[in-house]
Amino acid sequence: MKRLHLRYVAVAYPITGKLNEDYETSVTTLRELIKELDERYGGFLEMFINHETGKLNFNTMIYYGEQGKVPVAVLDIEQPVSDGARITFW
Amino acid sequence: MKTRSDREQRVLRVNLSDGKVSMERLPEEWTHIYLGSRGVNARLLYDEVKRGTDPYGPDNILYFGTGPMDGMPVGMGRLSIACKSPRGTVAEGSAGGFFGPELRRAGYDYVAISGKAEKPVYLFIQDEQVEIRDAGHLWGLTTYETDVALRGEIPDPDTQLRYIGPAAENLVHAAVIMGNLNSCGGRAGCGEVMGSKNLKAIAVRGYGGIKPFDYDSFVEAYKVFRQRVDIRTSRDMWSPVWTTYGAPVLSRLFTDIGNLMTCNASVMSWDYEKATEISCERFLDNYAYKSKSCYCCPLPSCQKLYSIPSGKYRGFKGGNYWAGQPITFGSIIDNGRLDLLLVLSGLCNQYGLDVFHVGFTLSWAMECFEKGLLSKGDTDGMELRFGAFDEDAMVELMGKIARKEGFGELLALGCTEASKIIGKGSEKYCLSVKGQELEAIAERNLLMVALGVAVSEVGPDHTRWYPPYPCNPNLISKEELLDLGVDLDLRLAFDTRNPEQKGKLLRWFTISRAIVESLPSCVFLVRDTLGLDMRPWWYLFRAATGVDMDYGEFVMAGERLMNLDRLFNVREGFARKDDRVPYRMSHEDVPNFGYKKVDDALLNGMLDEYYAANGWDLNTTVPTRKKLAELGLEDIVDDLEVNGIEVG
Numbered sequence: 206m207k208r209l210h211l212r213y214v215a216v217a218y219p220i221t222g223k224l225n226e227d228y229e230t231s232v233t234t235l236r237e238l239i240k241e242l243d244e245r246y247g248g249f250l251e252m253f254i255n256h257e258t259g260k261l262n263f264n265t266m267i268y269y270g271e272q273g274k275v276p277v278a279v280l281d282i283e284q285p286v287s288d289g290a291r292i293t294f295w
Numbered sequence: 296m297k298t299r300s301d302r303e304q305r306v307l308r309v310n311l312s313d314g315k316v317s318m319e320r321l322p323e324e325w326t327h328i329y330l331g332s333r334g335v336n337a338r339l340l341y342d343e344v345k346r347g348t349d350p351y352g353p354d355n356i357l358y359f360g361t362g363p364m365d366g367m368p369v370g371m372g373r374l375s376i377a378c379k380s381p382r383g384t385v386a387e388g389s390a391g392g393f394f395g396p397e398l399r400r401a402g403y404d405y406v407a408i409s410g411k412a413e414k415p416v417y418l419f420i421q422d423e424q425v426e427i428r429d430a431g432h433l434w435g436l437t438t439y440e441t442d443v444a445l446r447g448e449i450p451d452p453d454t455q456l457r458y459i460g461p462a463a464e465n466l467v468h469a470a471v472i473m474g475n476l477n478s479c480g481g482r483a484g485c486g487e488v489m490g491s492k493n494l495k496a497i498a499v500r501g502y503g504g505i506k507p508f509d510y511d512s513f514v515e516a517y518k519v520f521r522q523r524v525d526i527r528t529s530r531d532m533w534s535p536v537w538t539t540y541g542a543p544v545l546s547r548l549f550t551d552i553g554n555l556m557t558c559n560a561s562v563m564s565w566d567y568e569k570a571t572e573i574s575c576e577r578f579l580d581n582y583a584y585k586s587k588s589c590y591c592c593p594l595p596s597c598q599k600l601y602s603i604p605s606g607k608y609r610g611f612k613g614g615n616y617w618a619g620q621p622i623t624f625g626s627i628i629d630n631g632r633l634d635l636l637l638v639l640s641g642l643c644n645q646y647g648l649d650v651f652h653v654g655f656t657l658s659w660a661m662e663c664f665e666k667g668l669l670s671k672g673d674t675d676g677m678e679l680r681f682g683a684f685d686e687d688a689m690v691e692l693m694g695k696i697a698r699k700e701g702f703g704e705l706l707a708l709g710c711t712e713a714s715k716i717i718g719k720g721s722e723k724y725c726l727s728v729k730g731q732e733l734e735a736i737a738e739r740n741l742l743m744v745a746l747g748v749a750v751s752e753v754g755p756d757h758t759r760w761y762p763p764y765p766c767n768p769n770l771i772s773k774e775e776l777l778d779l780g781v782d783l784d785l786r787l788a789f790d791t792r793n794p795e796q797k798g799k800l801l802r803w804f805t806i807s808r809a810i811v812e813s814l815p816s817c818v819f820l821v822r823d824t825l826g827l828d829m830r831p832w833w834y835l836f837r838a839a840t841g842v843d844m845d846y847g848e849f850v851m852a853g854e855r856l857m858n859l860d861r862l863f864n865v866r867e868g869f870a871r872k873d874d875r876v877p878y879r880m881s882h883e884d885v886p887n888f889g890y891k892k893v894d895d896a897l898l899n900g901m902l903d904e905y906y907a908a909n910g911w912d913l914n915t916t917v918p919t920r921k922k923l924a925e926l927g928l929e930d931i932v933d934d935l936e937v938n939g940i941e942v943g
Contacts, residue, residue: 264530266532
């Protein structure tokens with residue numbers, strides 16, 4: 206299991222109802238994580254992944270940072286997810 | 296009642312020294328050459344405010360400029376305010392609200408105010424009726440009080456107002472011009488110049504109409520435009536968050552990525568709990584009670600009115616929690632209390648103070664205090680430490696700055712001039728360029744920002760270019776770029792810490808913003824193609840004005856404006872030596888994040904690329920003769936040479 210630090214900024218906040226959470230999961234990619242989060246927070250998948258292209262929506266943004274590294278904007282939804290990662294959705 | 300759909304632009308000229316008022320029609324081709332608003336203001340300013348003019352003297356001219364699209368129902372309600380800055384540069388700031396469309400309805404596109412009134416006055420404009428009225432009873436009032444007082448004596452409630460507060464009356468550094476209570480504009484000195492002219496306010500009401508030149512084409516152009524700003528269809532990542540929250544959205548993310556100036560930018564990351572306390576989410580949950588937009592804006596919510604519901608500031612009301620305030624009254628002074636932040640910010644609006652001037656000068660003073668360069672003897676007994684200052688004294692200090700009282704008199708100068716008085720190396724902690732304080736965007740991790748801050752003709756101003764984040768070069772394809780004539784490798788250009796291509800990127804961003812502000816519209820609309828595809832604006836402009844120009848000419852109009860700003864500055868003696876970043880950014884790495892300082896070698900490489908891309912001399916930054924000819928600005932060569940400036 207991996208322990209992730211998730212942060213929900215701006216438009217992601219009303220969907221989750223929370224600003225942050227520590228989250229345990231076995232997913233391996235960002236796509237899987239978003240799909241899993243959608244089961245908890247309805248609308249999450251639609252917000253972040255374009256249903257026609259299967260890629261990240263252009264009008265949202267995800268920052269991904271591993272422990273000891275500065276988070277950077279994600280361009281590829283297949284981004285691997287590591288234990289301890291801090292991920293910001295907005 | 297007249298309905299305007301013409302290309303002609305008109306200037307209302309008011310001389311406050313002798314009270315003369317006249318109306319002048321600009322050549323119709325100016326709409327083709329300079330578009331309008333900021334573009335026309337820049338040309339008028341260059342021609343009419345000569346080298347060496349005293350910024351506070353009667354020969355400085357204060358321009359309020361609308362433009363050929365102002366009043367169109369697609370978010371075209373901006374206003375460009377320009378003059379010569381007390382810092383010697385061009386001063387220009389864009390304002391929103393409703394004043395611009397109202398001025399056009401009254402039959403004018405520009406108001407050019409020269410001279411100096413003997414006593415406080417305000418200008419009243421209602422169609423052909425133009426009066427200079429006594430404002431003795433308004434002098435000394437806050438902006439809110441002025442709004443209420445004027446609305447009490449002008450019968451028509453739809454009259455639009457622009458006014459100054461006590462800060463501008465007292466010639467406080469960077470004081471702004473306010474309107475609609477919380478809408479400010481004219482940073483960089485326009486408020487000071489308005490105060491120096493004893494002009495308290497302008498009131499305008501027009502009963503004419505405005506319509507597009509070609510209505511059907513305009514509707515078609517609007518459909519394209521609308522799709523690109525609509526929250527459901529836009530590819531602009533800012534569109535959903537601005538529509539919901541407004542601008543102050545990023546404090547929590549910024550602190551994670553080393554982008555949040557904290558404790559006078561000595562560190563770039565803040566306590567996450569504090570960043571959360573002042574976040575947009577907390578603001579919307581606890582303080583915002585109403586959304587507000589500028590004239591016909593398709594993003595209906597980027598401004599918010601707020602009220603403090605409990606605690607010692609219960610009942611305090613204000614407006615506009617923008618991207619700047621989380622820095623200027625939050626992290627930069629280490630204040631994690633949102634109620635206090637909103638009070639300080641709200642008081643700036645009431646006094647007509649520039650939040651960036653106040654925040655960055657306070658943080659400079661705090662660092663000086665902590666390093667022993669200022670003492671309680673200098674600060675009226677105030678303990679001035681980051682995160683540990685006397686709250687009541689801080690609130691009181693806003694008024695003291697506006698009135699130049701006690702310690703406020705020093706801070707009212709801005710950190711550049713204040714550090715000259717204090718000396719002892721205090722200038723190293725002053726975060727300013729060309730005498731003007733920084734804004735909210737960090738430099739050392741975003742090299743294009745460092746370059747943009749350095750070269751900006753008005754001093755640091757993020758609205759002059761598109762902020763290069765978040766970086767998603769996939770928003771526009773290589774093929775589209777080629778079609779648009781943009782010669783950029785976007786992956787390299789958007790590599791935030793690689794200096795290559797930053798000069799070329801900044802050039803395009805500056806041109807695109809110059810175009811938008813000359814229509815005029817809001818630079819925060821249509822950012823989906825990174826400001827590189829200006830065709831939505833071009834379609835709208837042609838339909839609205841009937842001006843037949845190809846896309847290349849449209850882009851060149853933006854470039855022309857960018858050159859006019861530079862020409863004004865070089866004529867005043869500014870050169871490459873003035874295009875710098877603050878000492879801290881050029882001498883200190885960012886702790887913990889691995890971002891290196893922007894030292895001379897790094898900056899010089901980017902400057903060379905930027906000047907070369909613009910066709911400017913690498914040392915003097917004067918546009919070359921060839922570039923001026925290309926832009927149709929040959930007539931300026933003679934003026935430059937008369938003023939002793941060599942044109943290569």
